[in-house]
Amino acid sequence: MNAHSQITSEKLALFHLQLEKNKSLPGPLMPTLHDAQHIFGYIPLSIQKIISNELGESIAKINGVVTFYGNFSVTPRGKRTIGVCLGTACYVRGSKNIMDTMEDDLKIKSGETTKDGEITLAATRCIGACGLAPVFSVGDHIYGNSSVSKAKQVLKEIREAAELKVKTDEAQ
Ligand code: FES
Numbered sequence: 001m002n003a004h005s006q007i008t009s010e011k012l013a014l015f016h017l018q019l020e021k022n023k024s025l026p027g028p029l030m031p032t033l034h035d036a037q038h039i040f041g042y043i044p045l046s047i048q049k050i051i052s053n054e055l056g057e058s059i060a061k062i063n064g065v066v067t068f069y070g071n072f073s074v075t076p077r078g079k080r081t082i083g084v085c086l087g088t089a090c091y092v093r094g095s096k097n098i099m100d101t102m103e104d105d106l107k108i109k110s111g112e113t114t115k116d117g118e119i120t121l122a123a124t125r126c127i128g129a130c131g132l133a134p135v136f137s138v139g140d141h142i143y144g145n146s147s148v149s150k151a152k153q154v155l156k157e158i159r160e161a162a163e164l165k166v167k168t169d170e171a172q
């Protein structure tokens with residue numbers, strides 16, 4: 001487990017604060033899951049149990065929601081998440097080839113994180129940008145009308161940016 005995925009007491013305190021705020025909302029579960037994903041980077045069973053106790057929802061329901069939506073993850077994610085849309089519009093325009101390229105290049109399968117903790121690769125459902133199909137995303141940035149060569153180019157840029165950062169950090 002890399003350092004940024006650890007569940008620290010500071011993160012837990014922040015999460016409990018958000019949880020208390022969310023309790024006053026009409027539907028507190030989704031905002032709480034978004035907060036948990038944002039604060040911890042993933043939503044392990046231990047956090048799901050806290051949510052279950054505090055909101056009175058069953059673990060089965062919470063786990064079902066967490067595993068259904070591509071935005072949530074039960075295992076630690078890398079610093080960046082690459083999402084490849086495998087929704088129908090993207091799939092028929094070749095997003096599976098993009099996913100295969102990403103998997104080959106990163107040497108991980110969809111849902112996994114690279115050993116250095118840098119990148120998580122995730123298949124997503126439709127993200128509402130079908131007019132730009134096929135699409136993939138890096139963090140919040142969406143790449144539309146994409147292709148295998150675009151995917152390779154973006155991976156190359158991510159690597160170069162990471163190497164530049166390492167060199168800058170070493171120089172300091
Ligand atoms: S199917 Fe990919 S954005 Fe809709």
